[in-house]
Amino acid sequence: MAEQEVGHAEMISNIIAGVGVSSQQCSYKYPYTPHESSPKEALAFAEYITRFGEEGVYGFLSHLDSRPIAQLLLQSITTEAKQETAMAQMAGEFPTPYWFNGGLSQAMAWSLLVPYLDHCPESNPKIEFPVFPALNVTNANMTVDESLKSAVSNNYTHVAQPGRQLELQWEMPGQAVGPPEQNYTTDKNPELGDPAFAAFIHQLNVTYTPLENIDAEAMTATTIHPEFKMFNEANGMGVNGTVFLAITDTDLPVTPYNLSLLNDHIHAFGPYFAGV
Numbered sequence: 001m002a003e004q005e006v007g008h009a010e011m012i013s014n015i016i017a018g019v020g021v022s023s024q025q026c027s028y029k030y031p032y033t034p035h036e037s038s039p040k041e042a043l044a045f046a047e048y049i050t051r052f053g054e055e056g057v058y059g060f061l062s063h064l065d066s067r068p069i070a071q072l073l074l075q076s077i078t079t080e081a082k083q084e085t086a087m088a089q090m091a092g093e094f095p096t097p098y099w100f101n102g103g104l105s106q107a108m109a110w111s112l113l114v115p116y117l118d119h120c121p122e123s124n125p126k127i128e129f130p131v132f133p134a135l136n137v138t139n140a141n142m143t144v145d146e147s148l149k150s151a152v153s154n155n156y157t158h159v160a161q162p163g164r165q166l167e168l169q170w171e172m173p174g175q176a177v178g179p180p181e182q183n184y185t186t187d188k189n190p191e192l193g194d195p196a197f198a199a200f201i202h203q204l205n206v207t208y209t210p211l212e213n214i215d216a217e218a219m220t221a222t223t224i225h226p227e228f229k230m231f232n233e234a235n236g237m238g239v240n241g242t243v244f245l246a247i248t249d250t251d252l253p254v255t256p257y258n259l260s261l262l263n264d265h266i267h268a269f270g271p272y273f274a275g276v
Helices: 002-018 039-063 067-090 106-116 259-265
Strands: 117-119 135-137 165-170 197-202 205-210 212-215 220-224 243-248 266-272
Touching: 002 067, 039 067, 039 106, 106 117, 106 259, 106 266, 135 243, 135 266, 165 243, 165 266, 205 220, 243 259, 259 266
Parallel strands: none
Antiparallel strands: 135 165, 165 220, 197 205, 197 243, 212 220, 243 266
8 A cells, every 4th residue: 555655646746847836745643653553543544644634536537627637636545545445444344335435625624634744844735725723522432342353244233323412622723733844724704694503524425414402612513424325325324434524604515526615604514433
């Protein structure tokens, strides 16, 4: 997998250089250390960053002006999807829990990636996507099960079920994040209304649930885990994998193609960890 990533990075560097943009390698910081974290913890984090990286590319491919570049990225990102399945098998988890992979807007994916950037050369151009304030599900389910052994597949019950109350907490905008050389700060639309909904981005859908017990000063609220359905079928009603969650001011109808319309309505954004 590491060799695959080297190949993907070289391809993207060649694409960027081909349009006259120079960008040098950044350094990263990860929330685990090889000598202190278990292999399962490392796998869980690797699968998480693969998940949002993959979904971020799916979200913008169809919007690219260059169809040849979109084709190159498609052939790299489908390799990432295979990696994600393989990592689930390494962790002993059920590798194919859903019918569809999800998609994220570029701003959503960038908001998840930039905290792991430690330093970037000052010559690197600043990425102009917004960085949303971080959202945390403080009672998320266990994401690392040390009792499972590597397996081709596993009959693993959904970790999070419909009807469960989720406790949410989010950050104020204006927080410094990512490499200091580019001066990134979290931000949101200044014309946003009050927080009103939790938007679950899962498979092809965005499912809204109303916020309850809202504390505007503490920036906390609760919501109820919804029943996720595809075509009115009970596929993935629970969660056995990471999905993504936003605090919004409205329940705006969106599709996988126009998901970026949600950007202007987001107070905070983050992962909902539940299983793989």
